[in-house]
Amino acid sequence: MSDTKFLQYVDEHKDDYIKRLAEAVAIPSVSGNLSYVKDVEAMGDFLLKQLIALGAKAEKKPIGTHTLEGKEVDLPPVIIGQLGNDPKKKTLLVYGHYDVQPALTEDGWLYPPFELTPDPNGSGRLYGRGATDDKGPVMGWLNVLEAHKNLGIELPVNLKMCFEGMEENGSVNLDKFIESEKDKFFAGVDCMCISDNYWLDTKTPCLTYGLRGITYYEIKVSGPDRDLHSGVFGGTVHEPMTDLISLMSKLVSQDGQILVPGIKDLIAPLTDDEKAKFEAIHFQIQDIHDAVGGDVTISNDTVNTLMSRMRNPSLSLHGIEGAFSAPGSKTVIPCCVKGKFSIRLVPNLTIAGVTDLVVKYVQDEFKKLGSKNKLEVYLTHGGEPWIADPEHYSYKAAHKATESVYGQAPDYTREGGSIPVTLDFANILNLNVLLLPMGRCDDGAHSTNEKIDTDNYIRGTKLLGTYMYELAAAHK
């Protein structure tokens, strides 16, 4: 179900919609850089003005200050907007962000990053910083509002919108904002939709219903109180690097199995339904070889590989702080080294549970070494895993909308990485959250030559609108 006038309007206003995205991209709203503070503010104002012009009750919400490059500055405000307040309709909450990653032409951009540039070869790609992350999706919602306003059609749901300007810089204070507005702006919300991730490939639309969490650890081994010369002291003292490398070698096997006892036992058992969803995903091992630039997959089985990415924990060794790390040769015995590794969490692993197991295991293994050095092992940060119920009516609605707009059922994917705001909304507001991506896997969010395909942007706009209609029609 959808509104045919809406779909027709979108097709007829494609050029206007691209112009809207171009205006947004032209504002370099880089949140992590002091010299762009005014631009981030300008982008918030642009959004606010458009929302009001398109009929929303919208406002700027200050959320405090933070320190940027040593200077205390205002955090970019949260822009909230609301359209419709009909108790008979469902209320949908939408989230997006209006800030972007840094971008400099000299980093290797084909075109100026803050000028939306269509591929001159006619591929339909629209290049520009923020095109897909996350200005494309945010403009998609404005496009939906514009169509309905100009057609004089009421939205089928009550719409609440929450757009932040700090997503690329840690979403500072957003959790506090959600908490403080829980019973005010966010009151009465039925479900939520976030468009801030990507298809798994370049062809298949998907709904994303899970994210892995993370625990990040440091193992610190110290001994001497100064760095030593290996000629003078090699062979006579317990070297912290020898201990650390030994400990790090006991964390994960070559085929990616976590060696910390007890972690595997905590993983939620695989259900038939879950397995069926992984088996249905459109994905080939070649896709991953292309993505990493080499035939280095542990398994050549597609389903195994997808599950390793999406529903199994993993442990990666990231590096060592305090040891020699430059090109060339240095004959140092570092006196204090910190090994860094992280574990990706899946249900039912928790930060606390995994940390207990990791700390105990590393301490036990260190004792076995019989070293006179000192050990510390600790969590530096963590994020819990998240999973939504993909049988929720919001997912059913998005499924139908995808079939209607793309002519095919969506894949059901889970992301290997974290999107912390998802958890904040889901947990604080106790909501089902749907991740409904607009762009493709090769869009290059955070990278040079970020792009969105015109087809994804336009059909993505249709998808957001159609999803609203399906949601309105769905049985709670």
Add this chain to the structure above:
Amino acid sequence: MSDTKFLQYVDEHKDDYIKRLAEAVAIPSVSGNLSYVKDVEAMGDFLLKQLIALGAKAEKKPIGTHTLEGKEVDLPPVIIGQLGNDPKKKTLLVYGHYDVQPALTEDGWLYPPFELTPDPNGSGRLYGRGATDDKGPVMGWLNVLEAHKNLGIELPVNLKMCFEGMEENGSVNLDKFIESEKDKFFAGVDCMCISDNYWLDTKTPCLTYGLRGITYYEIKVSGPDRDLHSGVFGGTVHEPMTDLISLMSKLVSQDGQILVPGIKDLIAPLTDDEKAKFEAIHFQIQDIHDAVGGDVTISNDTVNTLMSRMRNPSLSLHGIEGAFSAPGSKTVIPCCVKGKFSIRLVPNLTIAGVTDLVVKYVQDEFKKLGSKNKLEVYLTHGGEPWIADPEHYSYKAAHKATESVYGQAPDYTREGGSIPVTLDFANILNLNVLLLPMGRCDDGAHSTNEKIDTDNYIRGTKLLGTYMYELAAAHK
């Protein structure tokens, strides 16, 4: 045996000798820095002028050019000098260097580094860059010449001196110079003395008859062609860090034993005489705890510890290039990492022999991992170990001279690290080389607040002169 007039002269001219050292320290002859090129040259000229004034036939020998901070400049010349050419006398070759390590007051110097400053507390310490490394010993030889010239006494040996200005920056081309002058300036040399190392403690004079060699290796593991996000790819690909850490963990045990098969079998057997020399060394475990700033010795046995430092090989893990090494957290899967380690060599280990064993072992262990990543393991540089015959008459002479000047027999030590010029002279000229240190273990060569104790400088001058007399009297 010595000349009492010489010893008396030294005592009476202590202040002049300190003044000579002060003049030398005042020239900031830093060889590794383009802005000090003129100063290194000035220091060479200072030395040349003094040698000539003290009766030596001396000259500056150009040895080519090198690239310093991107600019092609002349290498500091070698200053050679000769005094006496009596076929009835033995001919002694002396080496020293007139360049120094960099030093900036702001690095933490108590006094301006290029002004020789006596400790105002009256400890007798003379602070200044180069005071002990190596201007003190070089001035020591000039002091000896001055005494003999002013006393009108002929030297008891023919003396050949070779002073370079590039020791702190790799002794570039010195080997070529030695080779080219082998049958010219260096012809007829009977034995050699180098004063460019240190006592093992602060109290006991020593003769040094061995140096460990070194082989430095990199293990390179590569797989993906770009760094990957551990959220997206953790668990699905063979991570180069996992492979590398596993390989590095198999190189050395916690108690410092090298795990590469075959290396232990190559170590020269310990002789009773050698063992006796180690047992006689004045050394306490507390000395090493003080030196490293912690109770982290593998063994608490003094002789074991000394042998681990001086006559056993050791393997140190220095670090990893290409992995995350900064403070903080980064969830990267590095695509290409290089593990760095070195092995200290002792007789009868050779660079070639050890490298064959290491490369084969690492390759074999990598095969066992079953990883799809790529491995390279290679030597980056090496230096052979060196050992002199401590029963040689030059050592006997130095032994007697030490007893005469210090009232005690010297310890016989070996250095854990390398002094590459020693090997060059020993091998090219086929000479017995005596390492006869002047300074103490805590002199801080290469460090801030480098110093030499006045007593070491003055008694060191006596030692060099007395050694000449004992050498003249020794039976070949």
